Amino acid sequence: MSGINLLAPDWLGLLLRLGFALFIGALVGLEREANDKPAGLRTHMLVSLGAAFFVLVPIQLGSVQGDLDPLSRVIQGVAAGIGFIGAGVILRDAQENGRVSVHGLTTAASTWVAAALGIAAGCGLWQLGLIGALMVLLTLTLVKRLETWL
Numbered sequence: 001m002s003g004i005n006l007l008a009p010d011w012l013g014l015l016l017r018l019g020f021a022l023f024i025g026a027l028v029g030l031e032r033e034a035n036d037k038p039a040g041l042r043t044h045m046l047v048s049l050g051a052a053f054f055v056l057v058p059i060q061l062g063s064v065q066g067d068l069d070p071l072s073r074v075i076q077g078v079a080a081g082i083g084f085i086g087a088g089v090i091l092r093d094a095q096e097n098g099r100v101s102v103h104g105l106t107t108a109a110s111t112w113v114a115a116a117l118g119i120a121a122g123c124g125l126w127q128l129g130l131i132g133a134l135m136v137l138l139t140l141t142l143v144k145r146l147e148t149w150l
Contacts, residue, residue: 047114054074055078089111
């Protein structure tokens with residue numbers, strides 16, 4: 001685990017991690033908001049922030065010092081729990097049309113990845129979070145253009 005500092009005992013460290021979670025959630029949310037999707041800026045920011053909070057709790061309690069099992073369980077819970085938000089987005093879109101259809105998968109996936117970005121931010125993995133956010137933005141913007149071109 002060289003190069004990874006999971007401990008963030010000071011106020012500034014906490015503020016930076018949570019602020020970074022909000023920032024990278026906002027990057028994804030801005031793109032969704034600009035395309036008038038059901039889950040936009042605030043949703044993605046809150047998902048990312050919430051995920052960061054969930055991983056910071058065991059880190060702050062000191063239960064991660066040598067044993068990553070508690071943190072691993074939290075991450076699994078966040079990943080499973082965010083599925084409910086994604087399912088709500090998909091069901092909402094499917095019911096609005098009045099016919100059986102599947103819509104909102106990309107928005108559901110973007111909320112799921114916003115949670116992963118928040119986890120990275122909460123763990124203090126700045127580079128991973130930033131690279132991940134940029135890759136999400138590239139996927140949501142450039143690949144969308146490629147899809148319409150094809």
